[in-house]
Amino acid sequence: MARLIVHNEDGTESEHTVKSEGSTIGRSKECDIRLEGPGLSRLHAVVESVDGKLVIRDQASNNGTYVNGERVETAELAEGDEIKIGGIAIAVAADGGASAAERASRRRARGGEGEDAEERRSSRPKRKILGGVSLSGRQQTMVKIVCAVIMFVCIIGILWLLEHRSHRQPPVSIVREIHVNLMDEPNKLWEDAKALFKQAVIAEEAGKTQEAFERVDEANSKMDGALEKLNALANKHRNADGSMQTGYTWIDKLVTDINMQAKAIRDLHFRMEMQLLRDKR
Numbered sequence: 001m002a003r004l005i006v007h008n009e010d011g012t013e014s015e016h017t018v019k020s021e022g023s024t025i026g027r028s029k030e031c032d033i034r035l036e037g038p039g040l041s042r043l044h045a046v047v048e049s050v051d052g053k054l055v056i057r058d059q060a061s062n063n064g065t066y067v068n069g070e071r072v073e074t075a076e077l078a079e080g081d082e083i084k085i086g087g088i089a090i091a092v093a094a095d096g097g098a099s100a101a102e103r104a105s106r107r108r109a110r111g112g113e114g115e116d117a118e119e120r121r122s123s124r125p126k127r128k129i130l131g132g133v134s135l136s137g138r139q140q141t142m143v144k145i146v147c148a149v150i151m152f153v154c155i156i157g158i159l160w161l162l163e164h165r166s167h168r169q170p171p172v173s174i175v176r177e178i179h180v181n182l183m184d185e186p187n188k189l190w191e192d193a194k195a196l197f198k199q200a201v202i203a204e205e206a207g208k209t210q211e212a213f214e215r216v217d218e219a220n221s222k223m224d225g226a227l228e229k230l231n232a233l234a235n236k237h238r239n240a241d242g243s244m245q246t247g248y249t250w251i252d253k254l255v256t257d258i259n260m261q262a263k264a265i266r267d268l269h270f271r272m273e274m275q276l277l278r279d280k281r
């Protein structure tokens with residue numbers, strides 16, 4: 001039967017012959033090959049002969065079973081293979097020493113690889129990351145896949161944020177277009193009010209008190225209409241705390257400006273109204 005040479009962590013070695021019914025490996029006293037060390041399960045693995053081939057089977061261990069640096073559930077063993085269990089290395093040796101032809105035959109049966117290919121694979125350098133941790137080829141591939149998935153998720157997240165931001169804050173060109181549409185009616189009322197005010201001033205200077213009053217009274221109505229429209233818009237776009245929503249603060253500013261300019265209209269309206277009362281007396 002094949003032999004397993006255990007390289008203990010303290011530098012010592014122990015040799016075990018694989019039993020015909022198979023040998024159990026673990027830290028339990030009932031195991032055929034009892035090992036001590038961190039990362040070992042009570043029953044870690046079993047090495048047995050199956051159809052004349054030496055096979056190792058992991059027994060659902062917490063830290064896994066490795067053959068030549070790769071984690072396995074079940075793997076065929078050949079002379080020169082290295083098993084690693086919980087940090088302890090175990091070398092596979094043939095019973096009585098197999099010939100080179102037999103070793104090559106075993107390797108070809110395991111996967112169609114010749115001895116040269118096996119040697120090249122075992123000598124392939126492992127990359128070290130995270131402060132010196134060695135990774136096999138399969139582990140490197142898994143790391144690359146995980147990194148690619150993380151990058152993909154990040155890109156999707158960035159695109160979602162950009163789209164969400166664009167919905168919350170419309171471009172300046174859109175805001176300006178909204179301003180123009182909302183201003184159409186109040187702006188016309190305010191322009192009419194200013195034109196009527198000029199006509200009232202001219203009539204007052206000509207001594208036409210009645211005509212001046214009629215023009216300034218109409219101007220006053222137009223001005224009130226413009227302010228009413230603007231105040232309705234302001235209330236529609238006001239937050240619960242009384243502040244204006246983003247993009248609509250211009251409405252409050254415009255109302256303030258019109259009220260300041262409208263003082264002349266109100267003064268003339270009052271003056272003409274008083275003059276008409278005096279004329280009636």
